[in-house]
Amino acid sequence: MSGSQAARTLREVVGPYFGDFGGRFVPEALIAALDDLTAAWEKAKGDPEFTDRLAVLHRDYTGRPSPITEVPQFAAHAGGVRIFLKREDLNHTGSHKINNVLGQALLTQLVGKTRVIAETGAGQHGVATATAAALFGLDCTIYMGEEDTRRQALNVARMRLLGAEVVPVRTGSRTLKDAINEAFRDWVANVETTNYIFGTVAGPHPFPSMVRDLQKIIGEEARSQLLQRIDRLPDAAVACVGGGSNAMGLFHAFLDDTDVRLVGCEAAGDGVASGRHAATITAGDPGVLHGARTMVLQDEDGQTVESHSISAGLDYPGVGPEHSWLASIGRAEYVPVTDAEAMSAFELLCRTEGIIPAIESAHALAGALRLGTGLVAGGADPAETVLLVCLSGRGDKDVATAAAWFDLLDPDAEVSE
Amino acid sequence: MTASRPTLRGTAGALEAARSEGRAALIVYLPVGYPDVDGSIEAARTAVAAGADIVELGLPYSDPGMDGVVIQQAVQAALDGGTRIRDVLRAVREVAATGAPTLVMTYYNPVLRYGVDAFAAALAEAGGAGLITPDLIPDEAGEWIAAADAHGLDKVFLVAPSSTTERLHLTAAASRGFVYAASTMGVTGTRATVGEKAQQLVQDTRAAGAQRVCVGLGVSTADQAAEVAGYADGVIVGSALVRTLIRPDSDRAAALTDLGELVRDLAAGVRAGGAR
Ligand SMILES: Cc1ncc(COP(=O)(O)O)c(C=O)c1O
Numbered sequence: 001m002s003g004s005q006a007a008r009t010l011r012e013v014v015g016p017y018f019g020d021f022g023g024r025f026v027p028e029a030l031i032a033a034l035d036d037l038t039a040a041w042e043k044a045k046g047d048p049e050f051t052d053r054l055a056v057l058h059r060d061y062t063g064r065p066s067p068i069t070e071v072p073q074f075a076a077h078a079g080g081v082r083i084f085l086k087r088e089d090l091n092h093t094g095s096h097k098i099n100n101v102l103g104q105a106l107l108t109q110l111v112g113k114t115r116v117i118a119e120t121g122a123g124q125h126g127v128a129t130a131t132a133a134a135l136f137g138l139d140c141t142i143y144m145g146e147e148d149t150r151r152q153a154l155n156v157a158r159m160r161l162l163g164a165e166v167v168p169v170r171t172g173s174r175t176l177k178d179a180i181n182e183a184f185r186d187w188v189a190n191v192e193t194t195n196y197i198f199g200t201v202a203g204p205h206p207f208p209s210m211v212r213d214l215q216k217i218i219g220e221e222a223r224s225q226l227l228q229r230i231d232r233l234p235d236a237a238v239a240c241v242g243g244g245s246n247a248m249g250l251f252h253a254f255l256d257d258t259d260v261r262l263v264g265c266e267a268a269g270d271g272v273a274s275g276r277h278a279a280t281i282t283a284g285d286p287g288v289l290h291g292a293r294t295m296v297l298q299d300e301d302g303q304t305v306e307s308h309s310i311s312a313g314l315d316y317p318g319v320g321p322e323h324s325w326l327a328s329i330g331r332a333e334y335v336p337v338t339d340a341e342a343m344s345a346f347e348l349l350c351r352t353e354g355i356i357p358a359i360e361s362a363h364a365l366a367g368a369l370r371l372g373t374g375l376v377a378g379g380a381d382p383a384e385t386v387l388l389v390c391l392s393g394r395g396d397k398d399v400a401t402a403a404a405w406f407d408l409l410d411p412d413a414e415v416s417e
Numbered sequence: 418m419t420a421s422r423p424t425l426r427g428t429a430g431a432l433e434a435a436r437s438e439g440r441a442a443l444i445v446y447l448p449v450g451y452p453d454v455d456g457s458i459e460a461a462r463t464a465v466a467a468g469a470d471i472v473e474l475g476l477p478y479s480d481p482g483m484d485g486v487v488i489q490q491a492v493q494a495a496l497d498g499g500t501r502i503r504d505v506l507r508a509v510r511e512v513a514a515t516g517a518p519t520l521v522m523t524y525y526n527p528v529l530r531y532g533v534d535a536f537a538a539a540l541a542e543a544g545g546a547g548l549i550t551p552d553l554i555p556d557e558a559g560e561w562i563a564a565a566d567a568h569g570l571d572k573v574f575l576v577a578p579s580s581t582t583e584r585l586h587l588t589a590a591a592s593r594g595f596v597y598a599a600s601t602m603g604v605t606g607t608r609a610t611v612g613e614k615a616q617q618l619v620q621d622t623r624a625a626g627a628q629r630v631c632v633g634l635g636v637s638t639a640d641q642a643a644e645v646a647g648y649a650d651g652v653i654v655g656s657a658l659v660r661t662l663i664r665p666d667s668d669r670a671a672a673l674t675d676l677g678e679l680v681r682d683l684a685a686g687v688r689a690g691g692a693r
Contacts, residue, residue: 025525025552027483029577029602031584171489172479181482188483189603191579288526288552289480301502302530303479 010255010331016205019328021321024204026291030184033191038206040111045213050106057102058217061135062092064099065221068229068388073352074365078372080382084234085355085391086222088246095358095393096218096246097128101197103214105132108195115139115194119183121148121176121242122313122360123155124393125199130164132197140164143182145175148312155397173306176316180290200243201320204291208320215249222388223253234388235380236261236371240363241281241334242313244320246392251332261333264323265367267309268336278307280319281327281334289318295327310339310401313360313393341366343405346395358393359401365389427546427571428518428594431470432629432650441646441687443468444631445680446522446655448475448488450495451662454504456669457495460662460676461512461519467677468684471651472512473549476505476523483524483551485606487656491663502531506543513544520571520594522549528561537564547571547594555591562591573597576622578614585625595629595650596622600636606656608635616648642686652687 007013016022024034044050058064066087075083088096101118108116116138120126126142133140142159146168149156159166172178180203187196198207201215219237226234237254239247241264254260269277277283280295287296289304297305297317309315326332346362348369349355357365368389376382395402403409435442445464449457461472477495481488505521513519521540528536528548540548547570553561555574565572571594576585579602589596598619601612615632622630632645633653645652661675 023557024554025557026554027551027577027599028554028575028584028588029579029599031554032577032579032581171486172493177480181480184482185485185604189601191602285530288529290482291552296526298526298530300530302527303496304526 011252015209018322018325020286021292021294021324022205022208023293024291025288025293026204027188029188030191033187034204034206036111040107041206041210044107044110050110054103054106058099062098062102063090064217065225066090068222068225071349071353074349075372077348078369078387079376081372081376081380081385081387082383083368083372083387083389084226085389086218086250087391088218089355089357089361089391089394093124093128093131094396095124095128096215096249096390097125097199098131099217099249100199100211100214100245101125101128101132104195104197104210105136105138108138108197109136111195113193113195115141115190116197117141117143117183117186117194118197118199119143119176119179120199121145121179121315122311123148123152123159123397124313126164126166127155127158127162129197130159130162133164134162141186142166143169143179143186145169145173145179147174148176148179151312151401152397175306176312177290177304177318200245201248201322202243202290202292202294202318208292208322211245212248212252212322215245216252218246218249218390219251219253222250226388230386232386233257233260234386235375236263237388238263238265238364238368238371239390240265240314240360240392241319241323242316242360243318244323246390248320248322250390251326255331262326262331263367263371264332264334265337265363266334267311267314267363268338269308269310271338272336276308277336278309278315278317279336280317281323282336284317286324292321294321295319295324310342310405311359311363313358314363335367337363337366343402345369346402347406355391356395357391358395359398361390361392364392428471428520429629431518432595435470436650441649441690442470442631442651443642443680443684443687444471444473444651444653445469445658446473446475446653447658448477448491448495449505449508450477450498450500451491451659452494452667452669453498454500454508458508458511460673461508462515463673463677464658464680465512465515465517467680469517469680472517472519473522473653474505474508474512474519476502476521476527478524478527481524483604485604485656487659487663488605491659502527506539509540509545510543518546519544520546520549520573522551525550525553533560534564534567537568537570541568541570545570547573549573549597551575555587558591565593575599576618578602578612578618582621582625585622589622589625589627592627595631596627597653598622598630598632598649600632600634603634605634607637607660611635611641611645615645619649639682639686639689642683643690646687646690652683654683
């Protein structure tokens with residue numbers, strides 16, 4: 001397992017392998033499609049015509065660059081350190097997912113395919129894909145676990161408004177992992193017309209590298225924005241990790257800045273000890289899932305174990321191979337954040353800063369609260385301690401979940417979720 | 418060429434025996450644990466008695482990405498019923514005792530988790546013929562290839578209509594026993610017609626150096642079996658057989674009767690198409 005050995009810096013490692021992780025553990029029938037996609041991406045990413053079109057879309061359609069916002073009232077609860085949020089929540093469609101989707105949709109056009117498919121958990125990747133499909137005039141089918149279509153009913157409606165077909169997946173645990181299986185089955189059968197727009201940095205090569213390339217704009221912008229604003233790099237960059245795309249997007253710019261700690265916050269559900277969680281790197285073992293060798297929540301027979309999280313976007317028993325590798329070499333650290341911790345950080349950001357975050361992103365906020373408090377307790381000067389947190393999405397889609405969690409609704413109110 | 422040298426318990430012997438009778442072999446897929454472990458062993462024995470030449474026992478996996486709804490349903494029921502790897506090894510032992518070469522069809526993670534060499538050793542010890550690995554391409558299979566070679570097991574890799582000539586060569590060279598030609602671009606399941614690309618794929622795979630090529634995906638009737646038997650070394654049938662076992666009334670005796678009947682039809686089919 002090699003292929004990345006020529007890289008001199010961590011940022012130059014491009015797959016298909018990240019150390020022992022990555023690869024292409026897929027049926028032979030998909031290899032030609034993955035080869036084509038790899039070649040198309042290699043060509044497109046260096047082609048000014050492609051990169052210029054993408055840059056215009058980022059600016060005029062998504063609203064990039066997304067700002068960084070310092071949140072001192074929130075940070076007062078983190079030992080008084082300085083916290084800056086990278087505002088991916090302000091993107092069109094409400095999360096970082098659009099960064100990746102626009103790139104892959106443009107690529108779909110370039111290779112002459114007319115239909116896109118995607119999996120979605122929280123619905124954000126599905127909404128972003130449906131949006132891009134509408135913009136580019138592509139047919140669009142979104143696979144979503146039946147369990148998630150219930151949890152995120154509003155996003156199902158959004159996708160349908162945008163003209164996408166949403167297929168509830170009723171196999172297995174009826175969540176994101178099963179939606180991915182179903183999307184791959186569709187892809188094998190329809191590969192001549194269809195491009196699979198994968199939503200995160202997991203899956204077979206080239207997806208981990210390509211999605212990372214399309215998301216790294218998060219960290220690149222944030223790095224230069226911070227340098228411009230405060231003339232220094234952060235002490236730590238913090239992000240939530242589902243499959244790991246917003247985290248990889250944030251981390252990538254800092255991989256070779258060895259003084260910057262990289263902290264990934266995994267969903268710990270009811271707590272890692274409870275067994276009901278999605279803390280894949282914290283509690284998983286190396287294995288193969290969805291085409292990549294990576295950390296996986298699995299039982300002793302190698303069966304995938306169902307994950308649990310209040311956040312549908314983090315409820316995934318696998319993780320991108322580059323994260324597994326960064327954990328294995330100690331470059332990034334991955335910490336578990338429970339539902340309760342995430343919801344308390346969620347509420348705190350709402351009340352102190354007037355920003356309603358996605359519950360996924362609230363896991364990163366909780367991680368930052370813990371990290372800041374710990375650093376100050378360990379003697380760090382709060383005024384000289386800077387945390388950069390990826391606010392990967394906004395919480396509109398989560399209002400019903402939050403209302404139920406905090407018991408905010410009048411008893412006779414009607415909630416249509 | 419060591420890659421294609423048959424081993425004693427391997428599938429090459431059965432395929433050559435069928436060839437010497439002027440026909441293709443009938444290969445049946447059944448998942449271990451459906452309707453339960455003993456029931457699946459019974460089903461496999463019934464299939465062998467009815468004329469199956471080679472048995473593929475499916476190791477139930479939580480994320481069967483290459484399977485269609487029928488096999489997904491049976492495999493999920495097998496997992497819900499608590500089927501374990503050790504049950505699969507027991508099934509191999511009992512089915513191999515019929516004398517039919519017995520392969521295990523498995524996704525890679527259970528093997529990786531068990532330990533690739535340990536799995537190969539256990540499979541060989543149980544009398545298994547080897548593995549069919551639907552989500553493992555030779556490029557990623559270094560560990561399994563070494564273990565299979567060390568334990569004298571068949572390595573059945575897949576080719577697809579989308580495989581390039583270069584990949585057909587690679588896969589033919591890495592396989593032992595036979596090469597599994599997926600008839601269509603798709604997942605397992607019964608289809609009205611076997612892909613028209615299958616025949617060309619078999620020819621191309623032979624031209625790439627494969628000595629034996631068997632065709633699977635979508636074969637469900639005797640007529641289809643006869644058609645495929647006209648150009649392939651073996652005809653692989655899965656979903657159609659599994660469907661005979663899925664009964665709302667859970668009448669096992671009736672299920673085995675239906676299964677046996679279908680296998681007899683298919684066995685007649687591979688003989689009818691044997692004019693090669
Ligand atoms: C707002 C938000 N953040 C994070 C995630 C998790 O994905 P990833 O880990 O790929 O960033 C999702 C997934 O749906 C999301 O919607």
